[in-house]
Amino acid sequence: GIEEALEQQRETQRISLLFERFLNPDRVSMPDFDIDFCQDRREEVIRYVQQKYGRDQVGQIITFGTLQARAVLRDVGRVLQMPYGQVDKLSKMVPSNPANPVKLADAIANEPRFAEEAEREPIVQTLLDMAQKLEGLYRHASTHAAGIVIGDRPLWELVPMYRDPRSDMPVTQFNMKYVEQAGLVKFDFLGLKTLTVLDTAVKLIRRRGIEIDLAHIPLDDPDTYAMLSCGEVVGVFQVESAGMRKALIGMRPDCIEDIIALVALYRPGPMENIPTYNARKHGEEEIASIHPKIDHLVKETQGVIVYQEQVMQIAQELAGYSLGEADLLRRAMGKKIRAEMDKQRERFVSGAMERGVGKPQADFIFDLLAKFADYGFNKSHAAAYAVVSYQTAYLKAHYPVEFLAASMTLDMGNTDKLADFRQDALRLGIDVVAPSVISSFRAFEVAENRIFYSLAALKG
Incomplete structure (x- = not known):
């Protein structure tokens, strides 16, 4: 409803997400719409889109398999x-x-x-x-695994169509590249297993008479951050690897902004800044000033430029760019086209000098931005994944039985993962009951402080 939309808008503004990074009047190409859904309900979303916009205005995209x-x-x-x-x-x-x-x-x-x-x-x-x-040479035609196009009129008026015998949805005869050139917007509707784990866990918790609304859980829960700071991350989205676990223990996160930063930093290149971020967060290293006019823009990331949005905001505040122009600057820096970079440097430096910044310092900051723009991460993407990561951590911290049972159900084909979940359950004092034709079912079930092993997870 309207209240929920307003609350989401307030949260977006609090985390400083920029709509202009997604879409702005100066943008020359359409953005990528990559949207994750619960994998069990992806088809439901596609049916909804068909009903909303019309079956002849929604289609899949052809792909060509080559020899x-x-x-x-x-x-x-x-x-x-x-x-x-x-x-x-x-x-x-x-x-x-x-x-x-x-x-x-x-x-x-x-x-x-x-x-x-x-x-x-x-x-x-x-x-x-x-x-x-x-x-x-092309060997056969197929359909894009996740790509959907939605038109403002019947698709056959815009692009040639064909019928795939394996699907009841119309399919474009143009591939992804030419569909976009024809003026259609491509959406990737992706199934994310973690969202299904969350949904399954919430349903198991509901059996206890407890209703969890993941969109409204507190993002400052001390127990959740204490668990993450100890590296107890089996089953926690995005942070299960040994390297992430080590980074979490060093960071000792205490706010959602820390998780967002970690998701963005944990990649080749940026991860070199994780020790600096952690040391500054805990007062072991002084935060170096870039320039008094922009230090507040990198305060939440301990003076480290982490996000593409920070590059845009610095260009806006220091050199007078509009956010649309700043997005073009970010793209130019990422592509490193010499002529475009020289043009942008002149624009940036002159804009900064008009606002009282010396030329040497303006040049230095431009070079600094160019370096970070090369591997800066989209904060909106990092924030979305960090919130899902936090939701899994929150459920594990407060409802470990249901969370681990849901995780085991969604990974029942992976014996290594099941062993990890079982070991983690035992560490937490949760009894994992051996499979039995009397007490076991297809999925992993829960009762009191016990997880009943799934019959469907048995091998042989």
């Missing part, structure tokens, strides 16, 4: 009627690297057995020649 080295060898080998075992052996000689697929020509150059096989059987050389000519 990569292994696949093209198999397909051509089948057409040449070569024995399956022979083709399988040849295709497995190509290194498997889905993230950075190996070209067939490179595989042939680096694997002497290809030449040996081709010399022994001429048809193998024919296979290799044909496969290299076909490699990279």
Whole structure:
């Protein structure tokens, strides 16, 4: 309702999130709409959007699968009627690297057995020649896993459409790149397992007659921060890794801003600043002043520039940029285009000098911003993930039985994770009852201070 919207607006302003980082009049391209939903209810959201805007105004986006080295060898080998075992052996000689697929020509150059096989059987050389000519061509059409487009009119008026036999939703014949050029806005509707864990835990807690509204839990709960400061983070979103745990123990967070900063800092490059942030937070190191006009903008991050939004705010306050212009500055710094950087430096320095800042200091601050803009993080993204992280920590601190049971249910296919959750439950004095046809169910269930093991989680 209106009251909740106003409360969210106040919270956004308190955390200093900038709408202009998302959308502004000077922006030349549309922003990315990546929205996480409970993975069990993602289809429900898509149905809602169809009902809200009309089924002919909502569609999925086509993707094209290409013939990569292994696949093209198999397909051509089948057409040449070569024995399956022979083709399988040849295709497995190509290194498997889905993230950075190996070209067939490179595989042939680096694997002497290809030449040996081709010399022994001429048809193998024919296979290799044909496969290299076909490699990279489109093999099949599919649909983008998460992408949805929403139009202000029937989509067929804007782009060509087709019907995927596996879906009842219309699909654009343009891929993601050309859909955006046609003027449509792409949304990624993503399923996030953690949101399903939270929903499951809240339902388990409700059985005790306790109603939890995660949107309104206190963000300053001492027990939650005490637990995080001790590194008790099994099941806590975003902070389970050994490195994050170490950073949390060093930080000893006591406010949501600390969690937001940690989410933003814990990446290659920025993580070098975590010890500085922690030392300054606990008074072990003095916070160095950048300039009196802008020190208040980096106060919450202990004088460290962490967020892209801080770069924008500094440009606004120190050099008179509008937030729209400041977003263009941030993008230029990120791309490091020499001509654009020189133009922005002149604009920044002259604007700062008009406001009483000396040229050497203005140049220094511009260079400082350029360095941080290279790996500065979007604060809105960090804040959203930090709040979800805090919600998982809050439930674990106050309702560990229900939280761990929900976590185990959503990871029941992962025996390593189940072992971690079980060990954590025992550490907390929670009894994990062995599976039984009498007391166990499909999901992990709770009663008093016990978790009943799921029958569906059993192997074999």
